[in-house]
Amino acid sequence: MNQYFDLTRYLQLPVLASEHGRKVDALIIFVHWLMIALFIGWIIYFFYAIYRFRKSRNPKADYVGAKTHASTYIEVAVALVEGVLLLGMAIPLWAKSVDKFPSEKESTVLRVTAEQFTWNSRYPGADNKFGKQDFRSASSTNPLGYVADDPNGKDDIEPPAKEIHVPVNRPVIIYLTSKDVIHSFQLDNMRVTQDAIPGMRIPTQFTPNRVGHYRIQCAQLCGSGHSGMFGEFFVDTSEDYAKWQAEKLKSKGTSATVFE
Amino acid sequence: MQHTHDDKHHAHAHDEHAHHELGFWAKYVFSTDHKVIGIQYAITALIFLFFGFSLMMLMRWQLAYPGQGIPFVGSLLHNLLGDAAPAKLNDAGQVVGYIMSADLYNAFGAMHGTIMVFLGIVPLAFAAFGNFVVPLQIGAPDMTFPRINMASYQCFVVGGVIMLVSFFIPGGAAAAGWTSYSPLATLGSSHGQTFWLIGMVFLITSSLLGAVNFIATIIQLRAPGMNWMRLPFFVWAQFVTAFLLLLAFPPLEAAAVMQLMDKVAHTSFFLPTGLVVSQQIANISGGGSPLLWQHLFWFLGHPEVYVLILPAMGIVCEVIANNTRKPIWGYKSLVYSTLAIGFLSFIVWAHHMYLTGMGTKISTFFQTTTMIISIPSVIILTCFFISLWGGSIRFNTPMLFCLSFLPMFGIGGLTGLPLGFNYSDLFLHDTYYVIAHFHYIVAPGTIFALFAGIYYWYPKATGRHMSEFWGKVHFWLSLLFMNLIFQPMFVQGMAGLNRRLYDGGATYAGVANPAGGVVVGVPQFFLDLNKMISHAAWALALAQIPFIINFFWSIKKGRKVDSDNPWQATTLEWQTPTPPPHGNFPVVPNVYRGPYEYSVPGHDTDFTPQNEPDRVAPKITQPLPK
């Protein structure tokens, strides 16, 4: 039954790799059913009408024309369907994704600071606390403006730019901000898009459920390098992720052990 | 104005008078005659349309063949714009061509949007057709404020020139998208954005003057008996459009002033605290908000899109009624839907901002209003569709364009729905799906309606017809290529290809995924569509040649009209001499009936002009103006 209504194959959406993504696709597909229905219906009527009432076949027009209320019913129907999709899916789903965040303990939490033209991720490290970020202390040596003498920051992990790792099947919470202009963090395969706006720190969440290597796109014009502002997003098995994290912590050298 | 009240006594001999006493300049350049101004607007806007299209054709080259030398005009661009179009060297180090830099691509993109919207469609659909047709259709001698009308055109030209000049200043034209989001728009060191803002202030002023004039004209100068429900739908569309411009543009003007302050007086209206420029905290007071700009921009932005479509719908309505030879079905619902659209369009704007971190309450509000506003559009289209039923349809060029408008707008409008739901916009936002959505509305939608308007009213303006044959060639080719251009963009968008990508998405070209063979990024197939689209776009340009030639050739050589009312239409503009003299109507017309009285049973012809006296004695609802 369901697969008949499933347009994914025809719409050619990118590979799906997150839990809530299913619902995004579902909404897209339902709306397209509405559109297709209206389109087919009207287009058939349309061609029939211009064929049937062409001048050569119908030399004398009818002053009154159609005496039907069908149109009213169609309009009401459209309104109803839109209402259903709105109340049934769009509103509650949005509420869920922006109001109901998983607790930080059950999830992988990271900060992403966008800048022209790259993505910088940062993990809280062993203490699960981020260092203080204050752009007033930004400098060429400290591009992300993390306050040097903040104990919480000592064990934070900073992978190379453009690189993000998360474990599979565990909620991810990303705090997004930007140094300079507005960027937009878009992960097609996760069905996630969120603007990174300077002066704001906006959280976004999703649960990757498919191991793989995906692409972050910048979805907001941000200057000459916009088209090249991609990022590598790795969804690892929990083992691989643990390994990766461990070596990152080690590579931090002493600073990680200072606070043991 | 001079010759509008000084010579009330010999108003009769007026047009000769105009001929003899007005020199070329007074008659064609500094004219206060709404018809001349309308034509000035039309020509200027068409040229801008073509210019905006040309920018896009160059961009399409870059999208199809990223980083390859631009054919034909490459060196020209290099000479005009310098390093914005840098040389491409081969291994031997000699120049093999000139390519488009990322900055140039962004500048062209921003200016394509700006020019098409503010210098192309609005002046053509609203100012040109409005000026030429509205006073004629309501039986007025001219606009209420002829000199303000002229001033409005002049502001428009000044704004346009400023925009054009900005291409040639150091650093080039504005490159932050037609939406000019801060901080990007503000931080850029070049003056292109400053020019853009100043240009916009002029264009906005022009539109405001125009809007005041239109509304006042429609309220004050309706001929006796022309009460509201007897107005042709086109006039209604222009009326609502004028209100949209009047009330939605000023906030953008305010925003433009503030962004201008940010650029020249180094204020921080749209710049937050703690902005980092070249690894240093920016030397600004901070405390501003980037979102404020977006709100003010889209408060105009959304009404603006209805400014782009309503006049088109008006034209379509006129032409359909005329060529089905029957009244429009549901005239009243058309009018009320239009008013509803106008009203609602002020409270949906933030559907362009779903992903700026919007909480549940706000997005609920805005997506609800967005869905509500789609209903009146559905009603309008439905009325047009049903109007076909029972007609005696003539397939001349204007009608062909209008008929194809219906499904084209339909597609564009319907694809607005998945964007209107925030949860699906989550995926579709900023993809080519959005581009395809609105281009279906403005290009094969609005532009087709405007073509129809040109073919339809051309005889009234010049006294000659444009060639039907070449008109049909123009139509079929345009229809074909428009769809070849924009249909694939839906596909690309669904596949996750983003807009505003300088390299056409090459950066995201799909790669085999080490973990589990899944392809990440955009599969090559969807990138290859770019080539196809671009070729279609260039072909579309060729398809315009018959039109351009037809347009100019027919002025002198076109088939003469056999009467003042060649289409056998009912509305007042066809009840004047052709072309209408200065002052339009020899005697003030008197209106007895609704706009679309075609095929009235028992009437000897199949059309009954609005001003044809009833068999019964006419009852004049108003005294004639003195």
Add this chain to the structure above:
Amino acid sequence: MEIPYTVKPRPDTGLYNAKVGIWLFLASEVMLFGALFSSYILLRVGAAAGTWPHGLLNVNLGTINTIVLITSSITVVMAWVSLKLNQWGKFKMYQAVTLLCALAFLGIKSAEYKDKFTHFQIIKKDGTYVDGHMHGAAYLDKDGKSLEVHKYHGLTFKENGSEYSLKEVTLNGIGAEELGQINEPKHGEHHEHKNISVPAAEIKKIENYGPWHSTYLAIYFTLTGLHALHVIGGALVIFVLWARGGKMWRTDPERYTNRIEISGLFWHFVDLVWIFLFPVLYLL
């Protein structure tokens, strides 16, 4: 063929063209200033604690200017009435007063602007502030001889080349530990102003109270500047009608009276905007 209803009102609407026109125009003006007022609220609500100055402007001058504008409003009305009553002389007199009020308003406003541009704030390297009006700046010439520059010109202190270098800046005002003390003076208590000299070496940043200084000043200058432009525009129109209206008044008095009414409507709107600007910018 003449355009109807340029003078006589159209029966069904009861309005002559220009009346409709001006009200439509004023509607768009409402949206223009409305957007700026909204921005004001947003910036103020969003301002970080201590950064929004209170009592920065001179309330007395503001009050005087308000009264000046109100006066000009009543004279505009009376001018129109005098025309209605066919009293050309009185009309001339009233509009003359209006124009004088306009000049007075602009004069006072520019004095206020000048005051802001000569008001400076110094952020010292140790993080404390000195805030007050420019008293003077001392420079060293290239062979180290110091020369007093009592009059201050220019907005920023460029070390002008090899010629001179800045030695110290003297402000007449107060010193403060943090911004709050400057921006939110406790009610009643008054710091007395004294001359404070700051050596160039201690200056981290010096900036005058131009629009760039804070979002408050940004919106202040934008709103009042735009309003001042409206005053100028309105005054020009009124002046032209006043100076060269005699002919039309003799040939077509009704049309002339209408024009006075229209220009009056615009003038009242300008007054109306100020009625909101004054409390919002000066008192709250």
Add this chain to the structure above:
Amino acid sequence: MSEHDTHHDVSKHIRGYLIVFGALLVGTVLTVWASHFHFGREGSNVGNIVVALIIALTKAFLVAGYFMHLISEKKLIYSVLAFTGFFFAGLMFLTIWSMHPSSIIHFK
């Protein structure tokens, strides 16, 4: 209204205009005077804002109503201004509402 004004009833208006003028002056003084007190809760100036706005709105009403003849204006102009007022309210309210911190996605 201008058209059917006979000299007589225009001169009748003059007194009204002068009264309004006086009221405006009083209002101006009042609002300045009021700004010296603190209304409402400690540490919040909402009270003062309300007071100042009430006075300003009254003055605005007087100017618009009498100097601009709005109280005796034609229906058409009322409707234009009604729409303008509505859209202005929409702009201000919706923008402020959308940008209020509580309307932006938060966590914790």
